[in-house]
Amino acid sequence: MSDQTTLSEQHPPQQAEMPFAMVLGSPLTELPKDLYIPPEALEVFLEAFEGPLDLLLYLIKRQNLDILNIPVAEITRQYMVYVELMTEMQLELAGEYLVMAAMLAEIKSRMLLPRPVEVEGDEDDPRAELVRRLQEYERYKQAAEDIDVLLRVGRDTFNVAIDTPDKKSERPQPHVELRDMLLALTDVINRSEMFAHHQIQRETLSVRERMSQVLAKINPDSFIEFTSLFTVEEGRRGVVVTFMAILELMKQSMIEMIQAEPFGPIHVKAVGASEA
């Protein structure tokens, strides 16, 4: 049994040497036997256990026992000593410790029963479930220690950062798809009953656009010549669009036209914005 590779031998240093508590500045790796321990130190020591599995693992490691072949009677006896100690110290004893005590007692009693020879399988070993749980816990206990020694930011390594003096941060403008705008418009149309009564169906956008252009060209302070609103290069259609726009603007009283004499030059100005 002794030359068999056990878990405890695979990871002995960390397990055995890891101090459970610091007493007066020196690490306490083992519960001193038969010695007077200051109650505060014992309390720290006992509180360091992360539960019944941790305590059991400690007992097994301390005696270099094979986890796969635990002497249940002996371990149970030792376990109960610790639990009683904890109770005496009036530590807040997690209920799990007592559940484990019951489990150990049950295993112990089942170990006393004779094992049927023919029947095979691990289910026969009353310790199987306990061993499974101990091993399972031990591997994550080990994993936690491994994680603890990984290079850690703020302890073993540090993030770096430099300044960017000429930082130019421009807030980008929102992007709009033409489609989004058209969808918004159809929404308005669908929502607005009165929109249907507006005459805009017959109007063309080119006239609307030209209305804006004409308004932009004229100003309320002075008249400009009517003909200067037309661009001959646009051809007949362009002239018609401009004319329609001017008529519409007149209809809406947005422009004013003056003709001093028949066949004389016509002048245009924006309405009444002069006092603005």
Place this chain on the structure above:
Amino acid sequence: MSEITEQQLKNIIEAALLAAGEPLHVERLLSLFEEEVRPEKKAIVAAIEALQADCEGRGIELREVGSGYRYQARSEVSRWVSRLWEERAPRYSRALLETLALVAYRQPITRAEIEDIRGVAVSSSIMKTLLERGWVRIIGHRDVPGRPALYASTKEFLDYFNLKSLDELPTLSELKDIDKINAELDLRLPGEGRELEGESSEAITLSIAADAEPVCFD
């Protein structure tokens, strides 16, 4: 503790200056070393000078500023580095898009008229945004009490949407078939597709051109 070598000293100072997150004085750098192994001030200065020389031709430089030494990005690379902090473009609200559409289709138009059609108030911030973006401008005032501003679309508006003139926008009757337009757009444009900007406007232009009836005035 053994003596700290020149190279080690350089490494410590390099890492400290980069990790500090603020400029460091020589005194502060000296304080990183326990007294027994504390280098002389001139050794620190020499290490800093060596580190400065190491930055030659690289993307960063080690400069002395008011409160000490610090590494910083060189101005030559700042235009690229700055893009790390570029904010993501916000999105315009539905209300803004509706307002924009009404200005485009019904210009010149007053805010009251927009509100009339939309059935809800138009916030000042919407008009302000559209004016600032340069898509809308005030081209006059209607001669009614209050002399409300008349809004119209701009050349920038046409440019942004890749239109030669407002004519290229679908007419309102065509918009009634928006579902059809949508279907066509969706075929080409799965999803919102910001990155498909170029494609989408092309697609729209095409579909409009195909649908567009000859413009006539009566």
Place this chain on the structure above:
Amino acid sequence: MSEITEQQLKNIIEAALLAAGEPLHVERLLSLFEEEVRPEKKAIVAAIEALQADCEGRGIELREVGSGYRYQARSEVSRWVSRLWEERAPRYSRALLETLALVAYRQPITRAEIEDIRGVAVSSSIMKTLLERGWVRIIGHRDVPGRPALYASTKEFLDYFNLKSLDELPTLSELKDIDKINAELDLRLPGEGRELEGESSEAITLSIAADAEPVCFD
């Protein structure tokens, strides 16, 4: 804009990684360049490799961690650099580290499952700390009565512990089967016992591999 030279590319990436204050992925680095001059991905990777080589023997290194590439101070200089700050790095309790280990290796995992393996209750403050530090997050709920939360590790966890992926976590120790010892005690055929052993360790290897698969949640 003219072509970006190899040296320029290196400089931009160096400055960007140093200025970002957080790890950057290659994609993020690519986004620093306008489309017309955007380098190829492999050019970025080559530049990073060159920068990594440049760090040889210096106080900082360029490493890949969970959320990308970052410059960091080398552990060799950490004892000096850490003196920049008054505060010591926090120590974490065994209970917290064991809980973290279970989340990292066994994710997604419920609190009850953690308690089952550890044999004790997991305090709420531990889960809270892990969530607040951003190392652990809830990625869903198990479909059983009570719908308990399922915990998983995060990229910040990898970043903090200097890991590129969960693959880089230390390997879990193997479980030994009590079968084996029984077999030996019962003096079975040696071949049979060995076979059993082989099988069981294979099964374990597989389950570890499955556990350790990189998990990426965004």
